[in-house]
Amino acid sequence: MMEVVLTVTAVILSLAAAGAIVRIAIGPSLLDRVLASDVLLAIIGATLCIDMAVNRHLNNLMLLVALSIIGFIGSVTVARFVADRREHPNES
Amino acid sequence: MNRRRISIRQELPLLVWLVFVWGALWQDFSAGNLLFGALIAVVVARLFYLPPVELGGRFSIVRAVPFAIVFLGKVVAASFQVLYLAVARGPKVTNAVVAVQLRSHSDLMVTATGHVISLIPGSLVVEVDRSTSTLYIHGLNVRSGEDIVNLRKEVRDAEAALIRIMGTREELAALKQEVGA
Amino acid sequence: MNPEPSAVDTVIDAVSAVFMVVGAVMSLGAAIGLLRFPDLMSRMHAATKPQVLGLFLLLASVGLQLRTWWVWPALFVAWIFQVLTVPVSAHMVGRAGYRTKHLHRELLTTDELEAVVQKAADKKTADGRAAGGQEPDERAAHDGPADDGASA
Numbered sequence: 001m002m003e004v005v006l007t008v009t010a011v012i013l014s015l016a017a018a019g020a021i022v023r024i025a026i027g028p029s030l031l032d033r034v035l036a037s038d039v040l041l042a043i044i045g046a047t048l049c050i051d052m053a054v055n056r057h058l059n060n061l062m063l064l065v066a067l068s069i070i071g072f073i074g075s076v077t078v079a080r081f082v083a084d085r086r087e088h089p090n091e092s
Numbered sequence: 093m094n095r096r097r098i099s100i101r102q103e104l105p106l107l108v109w110l111v112f113v114w115g116a117l118w119q120d121f122s123a124g125n126l127l128f129g130a131l132i133a134v135v136v137a138r139l140f141y142l143p144p145v146e147l148g149g150r151f152s153i154v155r156a157v158p159f160a161i162v163f164l165g166k167v168v169a170a171s172f173q174v175l176y177l178a179v180a181r182g183p184k185v186t187n188a189v190v191a192v193q194l195r196s197h198s199d200l201m202v203t204a205t206g207h208v209i210s211l212i213p214g215s216l217v218v219e220v221d222r223s224t225s226t227l228y229i230h231g232l233n234v235r236s237g238e239d240i241v242n243l244r245k246e247v248r249d250a251e252a253a254l255i256r257i258m259g260t261r262e263e264l265a266a267l268k269q270e271v272g273a
Numbered sequence: 274m275n276p277e278p279s280a281v282d283t284v285i286d287a288v289s290a291v292f293m294v295v296g297a298v299m300s301l302g303a304a305i306g307l308l309r310f311p312d313l314m315s316r317m318h319a320a321t322k323p324q325v326l327g328l329f330l331l332l333a334s335v336g337l338q339l340r341t342w343w344v345w346p347a348l349f350v351a352w353i354f355q356v357l358t359v360p361v362s363a364h365m366v367g368r369a370g371y372r373t374k375h376l377h378r379e380l381l382t383t384d385e386l387e388a389v390v391q392k393a394a395d396k397k398t399a400d401g402r403a404a405g406g407q408e409p410d411e412r413a414a415h416d417g418p419a420d421d422g423a424s425a
Contacts, residue, residue: 005290012297019304029313031370035320036307038362042324043300049331050293053338061335061347065117068328068355072362079365082373116346164329171299171326174319178306185315189371191385210360211325216318217360218367219386228386230367232318 006054013050017043034078041071105147107133147200147258155257163208170213177233188234189218192247194225195270196255196263202227204258205251212250215243289334296334299327313370321363328355 020043023036045067048060107130114129115121177185194202202225206217209229219228231243255263306319332348371386 001286001290005293009293009297012294012301016297016300016304019301019308023304023307023316029370029373031313031366031373032316035313035316035366039300039303039307039320039324042303042328046296046300046327046331049328049335050297053289053293053331053335056338058339058344061344061351062117065347065351065354068351068358072358075362076365079362079369082369112346113350116350119343119347121343121346167322167326167329170322171302174306174322175299175302178302178309178319182309183311185310187312187315189384189386206364207357207360210363211322211356213322214318216314216321216367217364218314218371220364230314230317230371232315 002054006050009050013043013047030078030082034075038071038075041067045071102147103137106137110136150261151258152256155253159253159257163212166212170211173213174232181233185233186235188231188240188243190229190231190234190240190243192227192229192244194227194248194251195266196251196259197225198260198263201251201254201259201263204254205247208250208254209247212246215247285337285340289337292330292334292337296327296330299323299330303327314367317363317367317370321359325356325359328352 017040020036020040024033024040027033027036045064048064048067052058052060110133111126111129114132115126118125118129194205196202196205199222202220202222206220206227209215209227210217214232214234216230216232217227218230220226221228227247229243229247231239234240234243252267255267259267300323303319303323306323307316310316310319329352332352336345336348
């Protein structure tokens with residue numbers, strides 16, 4: 001049964017990752033791209049989880065904890081930077 | 093920075109949390125490991141000084157457990173709502189930015205309310221005005237004035253629940269008066 | 274690890290299998306939302322909410338599959354940190370998005386923030402002229418509260 005689950009989730013997560021990558025590629029603004037890369041990070045976290053659950057090991061657990069603690073810093077930094085940059089009215 | 097001493101009682105929730113994280117990361121809850129973790133927690137809390145979070149001084153576990161269950165249910169509902177809207181309505185979805193005035197002025201309450209309503213269906217905090225403790229909420233799929241009223245009520249209900257769990261006594265009294273009136 | 278599969282094992286396996294598939298579907302839902310919603314703000318809803326439930330379900334399935342009690346605290350810590358940090362990043366991105374006008378105004382039924390921002394901007398230009406072009410520090414007035422609470 002686990003093989004079936006692994007295949008199904010692999011297909012679903014591949015589609016999800018493809019969607020996020022498409023949004024990174026076409027996203028009209030920088031913030032859209034940041035948001036999409038955040039989602040991509042979450043999808044990678046999901047694959048780590050599924051790997052642990054299917055193969056019954058805990059090698060990725062610390063990686064996952066670290067991911068959920070510091071994963072948000074990137075988007076916060078970019079959001080701050082964008083806000084600061086656009087303060088100057090000359091830069092459209 | 094004003095480095096006034098904070099009492100160990102005020103720091104206790106933080107220390108307990110740090111010890112818990114230590115034990116969880118080692119995956120070892122034996123007494124020796126927890127003791128060592130407690131030592132490190134005290135050293136860390138003294139060395140890396142942060143402005144203390146001003147707690148209300150009370151915490152009602154009786155209220156917290158049902159709230160946590162309802163919260164989890166709302167997270168599930170939110171996820172499926174977003175899924176449904178993304179598939180069914182997609183580009184045609186309409187939104188609104190709504191100002192909601194909160195009762196409490198403590199940073200902890202405003203932060204907790206903001207976190208909770210960011211995770212329940214259809215709302216997200218866009219901007220915060222600390223001086224008047226007003227949250228500006230971005231609501232997904234808000235189509236009419238009725239939806240706005242519902243959104244505002246939901247936010248204020250979330251805050252009321254949080255006040256019942258860990259608000260100060262003054263806030264609780266004010267809330268009781270408001271409900272009674 | 275499990276020499277003889279019992280009925281309980283089958284049930285636990287089935288539950289965790291369902292959790293895994295639904296958790297993966299949540300990621301897919303986030304991606305569909307990213308692609309289909311019209312503006313940054315609605316995409317933000319899609320990016321934040323399904324993530325939290327998806328990670329919860331997947332962590333639960335890890336815990337169910339390993340069948341040891343001491344994994345649960347670590348999984349709990351991972352989820353709590355996720356719950357604490359996701360609204361922070363969503364708020365910061367949304368705030369920046371609103372200020373840089375990344376939203377379609379025709380899709381909003383009401384906007385009660387616009388007047389406030391307009392007033393602040395007017396005041397700021399007036400102040401800036403008075404202070405000889407120096408930018409006043411508006412961060413003090415509008416600092417996100419999420420920065421303070423989540424780290425403590």
